[in-house]
Amino acid sequence: MVTLKDLAKEVGVSVATVSRVLNNSGYASPEMRKRVMQAAERMNYKPNEVARALNTSRSNIIGVLVPDISNPYFPKVIRGIEDEAIKNNYRILIGNTDHDFDKESKYLEIFNQNNCAGIISATWTVTRQDNLTTRPVVLLDRVVKEHISIEADNLKGGKLQAHHLIQQGVxxxxLIKGLEDYSSFENRTLGSREVLGENQVPYEILSHTALNGTLESGDIAFLEKFDGIICPNDLVAYRVLNVLINHGVSVPDQVKVIGYDNLDFSQYVYPSLTTIEQPIYQLGRNAFKMLMKMNQGIEVESEVLDVKLIKRNST
Amino acid sequence: MVTLKDLAKEVGVSVATVSRVLNNSGYASPEMRKRVMQAAERMNYKPNEVARALNTSRSNIIGVLVPDISNPYFPKVIRGIEDEAIKNNYRILIGNTDHDFDKESKYLEIFNQNNCAGIISATWTVTRQDNLTTRPVVLLDRVVKEHISIEADNLKGGKLQAHHLIQQGVxxxxLIKGLEDYSSFENRTLGSREVLGENQVPYEILSHTALNGTLESGDIAFLEKFDGIICPNDLVAYRVLNVLINHGVSVPDQVKVIGYDNLDFSQYVYPSLTTIEQPIYQLGRNAFKMLMKMNQGIEVESEVLDVKLIKRNST
Incomplete structure (x- = not known):
């Protein structure tokens, strides 16, 4: 093991100088920099984490992929991951993919280059074939065949949404669908449809792509056809509530609206939002714990956490 | 320049095998891994970004430090930085510091290890002495002596808050203060106090530390003493509104409340929030552009963007 001292001796300068160059922390002339770097290379000195990472061991960094950091669901997941990571002396690198496969690939490259100890991803679609990485992966809120995942019971959540609206007499x-191709949204829709069908409550489905058009045009005639609206997440519910209220539609008297996630903001919107609570922070924490076990070669099974109804004033 | 092919020839295996080992993407025996890595080192092969970074050039990654990713202000700033970064073929690493100096130092280490091309930080306090990094830094929404920074006019914003409440007859x-030691909050308070003083409107100051106690205890007798409340940001305003409304205090008739930031959610809360709009996304974009100029050795001056009042139903 080559030490800083060995290196300083070889170059014929002080340990402080060598340290400044290697840590890139303070002045050193280009000439001095070159001499120290060449000696470091020649003597196979490993100055830092990056060098250690290159040396085939894994770094104490994990990569986290989220589709959209603007949705407060993900910062909360990230906090769960990060708090647990810090406790274990790990750090996280966050990649925001914007549902864009190219962006995701770029971040996976960066994770490889940093020799990340593993990846937690909330971006993998159900049709995903290719891993793009050989590192341990835990999928969060996404279930993809042959992958370890953690989610909060999306099927149950979708059922709870429908049950509650039916109990309220709709x-x-x-039924507004979430982004296609994510298992979480598919299962919520599946759960809701099952319960609506069993109870013979007629329903229409609005696709994620059609949603923006409906809300932006404020197509109130369309929305008013219904006395209950099931939203794929709280963010969509905020927008639906806003269009309804701005057009003088009475919520919950005329139309009842239910969200999904229970973001912190859902208690503050008007009317305060009935929704399905996911243990968001816990999902992040557990995902990190699962990843650590996988790294230690301990066998890990996919986890499904529980969800519950939070009744507020929108229903 | 040593190529993959040179390396494969040297080790006596296929290019695919060498690639698998170097990119850590697929199976290779420990023995094979060792042979390839040793040859790569011997021939001074630079397999990837990390190796390039070690080789003293800067990587195409920039580090971003935020104090609290749960405040939607920061995801929006990050989107601005990231969108501009992607356009320029850069990637960002996000560090969430939680106002914790140790966490921040750790992230700065990671940024050094990744040889980041620069850092955008929203975490530096006014009393900050030590840089901890020799990389170019742009401070965002923070002004610290002798540093390049970008902010939206906090002094003006604070004045606008007070002006508006006075116009509404309070x-x-x-005056609720934000976290101490951040220039943005200091300047907002300064602006508000100046205008309140000029107009001889009596006011009391509630410190950031005292705020939680007041809100959690729901000390409505204290809050009701005032007919106008200036909040340091929208998140605080949501909580204040919530306590007031839950205690049957009429907003804006009895108490008028004004926020700061204009987060997306502020149009949805009840009553919809009057606030000061910052060009949040633009702050992020411009910060990245400034950093790129600094990297090119172009002289850069600190920037101050404009803010404006958004009048809604809470005043």
Missing amino acids: HHVL | HHVL
């Missing part, structure tokens, strides 16, 4: 439901 | 104002 007769005609609009 | 007679006794509660």
Whole structure:
């Protein structure tokens, strides 16, 4: 093991000078920099984490992929991951993919270059074939065949949404779908449809792509056809509430609206939002714990956490 | 320049095998891994970004430090930085410091190890002495002596808050301070106090530390003493509104509340929040552009963007 002292002796300068160059922390002339770097290379000195990472061991960094950091769901997940990571002397690198496969690939490259100890991803679609990485991966809120994942029971959550609206006496439901290809949204829709079907409550489905058009045009005639609206997440519910209220539609008297996630803001919107609570922070913490076990070669099974209804004033 | 092919020839294996080892992407025996890595080192092969970074050039990664990713202000700043970064073929590493100096130091280490091309920081306090990095730094929403920074006019914003409440006829104002030591909050308070003083409107100041106690205890007798409340940001305003409304205090009739930031959610809360709009996304974009100029050796001056009042139903 070559030490800083060995290196300083070889170059014929002080340990402080060598340290400044290697840590890139303070002045050193280009000439001095070159001499020290060449000696470091020649003597196979490993100055830092990056060098250690190159040396085939894994770094104490994990990569986290989220589709959209602007949705407060993800910062909360990230806090769960990060708090647990810090406790274990790990750090996280966050990649925001914007549902864009190219961006995701770039971040996976960066994770490889940093020799990340593993990856927690909330970006993998159900049709995903290629791993793009040989590192341990835990999928968060996404279930993809042959992968370890953690989610909060999306099927149950979708059922709870429909059950609650039916209990509140709705007769005609609009079921707004989330982004296609994510298992979480698929299962929520599946759960809601199952319960609506069993109870013979007629419903229409609005696709994620059609949603923006409906809300931006404020197509109130369309929305008013229903007395219950099931939203794929709280963010969509905020926008739906906003369009309804701005057009003088009474919520919950005329239309009842239910969200999904229970973001912190859902208690503050008007009317305060009935929603399904996911243990968001816990999902992040557990995902990190699972990843650490996988790294230690301990066998890990996919986890499903519980969800519950939070009744507020929008239903 | 040593190529993969040179390396494969030297080790006596296929290019695919060498690539698998160097990119850590697929199976290679420990023995094979060792042979390839040793040859790579011997021939001074630079397999990837990390190796390039070690070789003294800067990587195409920039580090971003935020105090609290749960405040939607920061994800929006990050989107601005990231969108501009991607356009320029850069990537960002995000560090969430939680106002914790140790966490921040750790992230600065990671940024050094990744040989980041520069750092955008929203975490530096006014009393900050030590840089901890020799890389170019742009401070965002923070002004610290002898550093390049970008902010939206906090002094003006604070003045606008007070002006608006006075115009709405308030007679006794509660001025809630933001976290100490951040220039942005200091300047907002300064602006508000100046205008309140000029107009001889009496006011009391509630420190950031005292705020939680007041809100958690729901000390409504204290809050009701005032007919106007100036909040340091929208998140605080949401909580203040919530306590007031839950205690049957009429907003804006009895108490008028004004926020700061204009987060997306501020149009959805009840009552919808009057606030000061910062060009949050633009702050992020410009910060990245400034950093790129600094990297090119172009002289850069600190920037101050404009803010404006958004009038809604809470005043």
